[in-house]
Amino acid sequence: VEGVHDLRTRNTGQVTLIEMHLELDGELTLRESHDIATRVEDAIRREWRGAEVLTRQAPHGLDDEKLDLKIGTP
Numbered sequence: 518v519e520g521v522h523d524l525r526t527r528n529t530g531q532v533t534l535i536e537m538h539l540e541l542d543g544e545l546t547l548r549e550s551h552d553i554a555t556r557v558e559d560a561i562r563r564e565w566r567g568a569e570v571l572t573r574q575a576p577h578g579l580d581d582e583k584l585d586l587k588i589g590t591p
Contacts, residue, residue, distance in 0.1 A: 518557060519577035533568040535561060543576030550574045 522539035527534050539557060541550050551574075558570040 518553065523573075531567070533565055534571075535568050536564065536571045536573075538573045538575050539572050539575040543578070561584075 518539050522540065524535075524537040526536075526564060539554055541553060545553070554572045554574055558572055561570045562568055564573050
């Protein structure tokens with residue numbers, strides 16, 4: 518993982534929801550990207566038991582609109 522952006526967390530009753538975009542090497546295969554995301558999600562779930570974790574994979578350095586910049590967090 519070369520970077521993370523658009524990290525969002527919230528609680529809905531007893532469940533913590535964690536969402537983020539993982540910035541990965543754009544040359545990775547879909548399978549490699551999926552495997553990395555799965556390992557990241559599993560690691561987060563070990564720290565926050567019961568959390569629902571959702572990741573999106575994006576090529577590192579992609580110049581797209583980021584939620585972080587919309588809400589003013591660098």
